Amino acid sequence: MALTITPLTAHTGIEATGLDFAQPIDPADQTVLRRAFVEHHVLVVRDQHFAPDQFTAAAQLFGEIQPHDKKERHVPGHPGVDYVSNDQIENGRRIIPGETFHTDHSNHPSPPKATMLFAVELPSRGGDTQYVNMHDAYDDLPADTKQRIDGLKAVHVYQSKYSPRPLSQISDDSRRKLPPPGIHPLVRTHPENGRKALFLNPVRMESIIGMEDNAALALIEELMRHATQKKYEYRHKWRHGDWVLWDNRSVMHQANPDYDMKERRYLYRLMLKGETPV
Ligand SMILES: [Fe+2]
Known part of the structure; x- marks a missing residue:
């Protein structure tokens, strides 16, 4: 099998075929994949059986694993592997992880550079993941x-009092182990591709240093409205066997709860350690 890569839009997303991550990946192919990830921000590898x-x-080919804040939630028997699913119900409300645009774990002083998902179970239709290009x-x-x-710098906490949605419960033990808030520039420079990007997350941004909250919220809303326009979007329609790795320094993402909730959606999830945004 030969590695073939094809852009998915003119600005965001690239698809790789002809790879089997159950086998050792040729070092030259690893270099191609790492470059594709940094230049195209969302790397989709088809037809895997993880x-x-x-x-x-496979994750470790791209960096070092960043453990999830909710240490209690993991694939049974695999404490190092997190998952997302649509089967969590809390206080009578179904929790869809990632339902509004965000970047992962930005409450950390050094947020994860990347996140990846592998589709284990998918609804028959819907449940796409949307990405927007922040460069x-x-x-x-x-x-x-x-x-x-x-x-300008924003304070990112575990869950902002202004978050547009609740996060699912976190255990007391995990909460105690949370890092101090992340204080991040609204504009960061990608350490590998050199481009500037907006760095926003309404779920976690609680204030902008030196601004009244009302003015900060208005600014965040203005920037979010701009950044989530369709022209910046790559919308991933999941297929069985898809492994998707994205760059949290370059894109925001959101999940869609637009499918029959009697169907299960279940994906393995991991993050990679990142650097302090500058
Ligand atoms: Fe997310």
């Missing part, structure tokens, strides 16, 4: 807006 340990091994969104901002947000 057991949890193989999923972890292009930044580049297109009017010059006066760029000037206005230059140097």
